[in-house]
Amino acid sequence: MSFTVNGQDVTTPDxxxxxxxxxLRERLHLTGAKKGCDQGACGACTVLIDGERVLSCLTLAVQCVGREITTIEGLGTPDDLHPLQAAFVEHDGFQCGYCTPGQICSAVGMIAELRRGGPSHVTRDLADEVLTLTHDELRERMSGNLCRCGAHNGIVEAIATTFEAWDHDLHEAAR
Incomplete structure (x- = not known):
């Protein structure tokens, strides 16, 4: 029994x-996902499983059999940053950096949720076929990822700017 982590096959632990x-941290030495609260309250351990954001501290490894896990290490490299990684740098979306990997993985998953039309608690019109990422919508959707340093304004700006660029590219491609 196995699953894939950042494109590599991994055998399920005994x-x-x-x-x-x-x-991820102790056996695969992928230390991007952090152990913050170990209770699912802070979001520092967020990774993507089949493209959906998941708290890895609350997920048993055996639950991942046959699935694709992406960690921050699998999103980009120092020489080829993922657009959200680059935006976090550009917009000062981090201070100590502890929560940053979870924030970025969560943002990638959140944007995918939004594009699928999944509403949040602040979605104004559930009948809209295309949901927009307003300031309130973004903050609500990212509320499970905490930053103790208070870099939330930079985080929100980085995500909003990246989403706008992606959204623009989608509209251009559709023309």
Missing amino acids: DPRISLLDL
Whole structure:
């Protein structure tokens, strides 16, 4: 039994009690996902499973059999940053950087959720076929990822700018 992490096959651990977070950090040495609260309250451990954001501290590794896990290490490299990574740098979306990998993975998943039409608690019109990423919508959708340093304004700006660029590219491609 196995699953894929950042394009590499990984054998499921023998111990079914190992969390995905512990497997990533301790066995695979992928330390981007952080162990913040270890209770699913802070979002520092957020990774993508089949493109959806998941708290890896609350996910058992055995639950990932046959699935594709993407960590911050799988999104970009120092020489070829993912657009959200570059935006976080440009807009000062981090201070200490502890929450940054989880914030970026969560933002990637959040944008995919938005594009699929999944509403949030502040979505004004559920009948809209295309949801827009307003300031309130973005903050609500990212509310599960905390930043103790207070870099939320930079985080929001980085995500909003990247989404606008992607949205513009989608509209241009549709023409």
